[in-house]
Amino acid sequence: MSIGKFLDEMRKSILLHAISAHFSNGLVPVAVLYLLLALPSDDPFFERTVLHLLVIVLLVIPVSFVSGILDWRKKYHGAWAPVFVRKIRLAGALCILAVCAVSIRFVEPGVMAGDGLLRWVYILIIIAMLPVVVLLGHYGGKLAAGQRQEKFR
16 A cells, blocks of 8 residues: 555544544543542642643643544534534533633642542542543544444444
8 A cells, every 4th residue: 555545545544533532531530530549649740640641631622622523523414413512511511621720720839738628529520520531532423323333224
């Protein structure tokens, strides 16, 4: 196979939304895990990793959102089915939570060292991201499964 044909095949088969969505949705559970490891140990390296993961998630969310909107318009002609409304709202919630968590951490770098209310707000925001990505994946899986079923009918 020529390199040109290979690259063309790759271009046609890469699904940007699926890649970006799985990437960010996979990092949030890891961030929660590292946060839970940081709580009892007070290990700053675990907590610092949480920040790094959240920054990456925050950078990937716009790519996932825009590619999802483009796929929705192309594959479903922008139909306003409840599943799409839910996914758009959940994506917005994920973005807001990620912005809040990263902002708190940058404004107050020692937030995890204290025992104040802001520490618990920060922790709850990060933990709240977990059900959001689970639901985003759930609804995305329902859409993908529906597409596969349509192919075999």
